[in-house]
Amino acid sequence: MSVHIGDWLDERIGWRNVWEAIFLRKIPKVNWFYTLGSATLFVAVLQGITGILLTIYYVPTPDHAYDSVVFITTQVPGGWFIRGVHHWGASAMVILAVLHMVRVIMSGSYKYPREVTWFTGVGLLLAVMGFGFTGYLLPWDQKAYWATIVGTRIAGVAPLIGDPILRIMRGGEELSAVTLARFFGAHIWVLPATLLLFLGFHMYLVIRLGISAVPRKEE
């Protein structure tokens, strides 16, 4: 029966080619360090799912943000757990992305022909930092507020462009409802879109070029 459905679908969408190209392709034998990339991807997906769940109850205004987070934590069934996973996932994301990068440097995988994969990887790392930065204003608690004051001010120190950047980030001179809306927008629309774009390209290149082999001593 399942074979039947498989054939029926394959005839129409050609999934077997994709399956063969992605999953049945042969790959050099690698060690456990080479799992860090897919681990990062896994956490990214997890962050996406928990994040989407959180937006169901979260309200991005200074009046309600804190209360809605309290509501998620205390009232919504399993809300505290989803928020916990999302919170720790953020740290895991940063750690895994950095470890993955160190692995790539150590194995020289950024070299020919994978230079572009590396560029997109750096883009992904910056996006992850962006997620981290925009994410912690959202609960609108003391840490969120003051750390963002300090964080945005740091950005404002850059010569020439500093002041405009500061204003764009804050949506004005001061930290306000506009800032929260902007950070929320960046966190759930702009950054995920950027991430998907880079991620898609990154994955395409990884599959196209194949994962790099563990270099031999004389290599």
Added chain:
Amino acid sequence: MNEKERQEYLEQYKKEKEKGVPFFPDIIFKDAVVSLVIFIALVALAYFVGAPLEPRADPADTNYTPRPEWYFLFLFQLLKYFPGSLEVIGVFIIPSVAVILLLALPLIDRSPKRYFLRRPMILGATILSVIGVLFLTIQSSREIPLPPELVGGDQTAVLYTENCAPCHGPSITVPVGVNLHEIIAQSRHEGMPAWSGDLTSDEIDALAGFIISPAGSQLFTDNCSECHQVAELVASDPVALKKSIQLGMEFAPHAEVEIPDWNKSISQEDQTKLLNFLVAPDGQRLFATNCAPCHGQSVAFAGGEEQVLDTISQGGLHLEMPPWREMLSENELDLLARYVTDPGSVPEGEETFQANCANCHGSRIPSSEDVEAARQIIAEGGAHDTMPVWGDVLTPEQLDALVTFTIAAAEGTSVEIGQELYSQSCVSCHGEFGEGGPNPSRAGDIIFPISTAEYLKTRDDFTIRAIIAQGQPNYGMSPFGSAFGGPLDDEEIDAVVAYIRSWEANPPVELPPEVVIDVEQNVVLDTKQIYDQLCSQCHGLNGEGGIGPAFENLQFQATRTDTQLYNAINIGHDATSMIGWGDVLSADQIQQMIQIIRRFRPSPVSGQPTTAAVSFSSDVMPIFQAECVACHGNFGGWDASSYTSVLGTGDHAPMIIPGDPENSFLAQKMIGTQSIGEIMPPAGLLPEDEIQVILDWIEAGALDN
């Protein structure tokens, strides 16, 4: 990598791939295992630790210590190593360069070598970066301030740890002469709160001292804190502080206390540190404490740094005055001496002063306490001690700070030009201190004060500039800008704005607006209230003095007649910052004010004025003689006729427990709280003040004095 190497690599990779494994299931399996482990870890963290949530954001809470998420801590820490104008390096240049280098890695390292040991440069750089980031992160989390109890007895260190360390780390480096008090009080940059709301001025002074000389704070704690609070000594008179350390027990206030010889126990270097802490080398504060009483807000001056340093450190010796007795008659000398002592009493002296003295002394008349001394100085001339020899008093750091500030203040000429222009064009309507008053161009209208903090805070420079340039025709103010037909060009208006703005940092002698307006409307204010609001700013709430002389000083009281006081209040004293109040206070109010001034007496050190003053023989005994002895002394029981019998006799002896009036039977009998017998005397309570005298006497220890 050349073409050949590329081909070699591709072929090699092809071989590896053929020897390899299929992505599914081999690799997927490994990935799944790792992902599962991570998932379990996250679930465990979420379940057992949870996501923290701090109290709701409170923009008004200046005590909160902002700390970023851990993965930004290294960046946060990096900033601490680049203070002030270097900030841009830590914030922008280093991170930008790092990101660019990271991005360009494949373009930088283009060799065909892949094994990590064959790429020592990349390996080294990576390890260094990782260690660097780890180090900064750890360093930052270690610098989370210590809880106050760990810091020990150093109160200022606690203050610093609680308020400054969270952002600034364990210490702050500041350049010489920086206006630290003002920076702390008013905040310099965004994110830093203005502390004047949360900390007292003394605390801010202490913090400034601590930042510049933390060791001094520790020395204070070790040597002085047993007797002194920081607040009591900080930013006080450096002359007295220096003396107190150098003279030890010979310093008058220390005469009665057992103190070590600090010249031996505290090294010269440490003494400097201690003085630097107590009187922070903060030019603006030093100037305000030491120079402003004579020099006002700044010294007009055009020499170099060396010259200022010489002048300040050598003090009055720079003034070489001719012996005037060779040039002036005896009468003229007398006149001048009386004029400088009390300009109001001999208005005709002004002419002589202008002719002979104003060239050097300017309009500021050297103030003198008594006519004889003044006469002698004028007659003999020479290098008299007009200015203290600050070089003996201040530490090198303090001198440097003072020099830097003096020069900076002198350069702030726009303020001075502005002041000049203000006094020409604005004073007639807005008053010398921007206090306003009746509107000369519209009867019955009041011009509101423009020097209040509120006014200045709510108008930006642009607004004030526009008001000056275009005037306020609706309120009878004509345009002053040359573009609108007025006398001032743009630069001059800027200078006036700068002067007006300077009131914010340096409030003019403030006439509270309500007083001015009330007086206009003939509302009679309680004179004491006027004293507390106005006079006390310079003379102290208890007449203890400050910028102005101390009224509690008995010598002051003895050497001033009521007439002199009346004149001083009415027309002011040109030699000092005392202004004339005749326009504000009525003659009656001035008379009442003199009565208030006459009432000030030195407050004893204990702070309990009446208690200390009570004497047994002259205060207590007469009461006993008059009220008690008739019975108690002739009819047995308690005997009130002598000190020993007062304490030693009585059916319920002791009648008096020294120091404890509440439980002394005598006191209970007098005020009616006794448990046995009748109230004494049987006729009823003694007059309240007599009871008080006896209570105070018991309180003070029931001494035989």
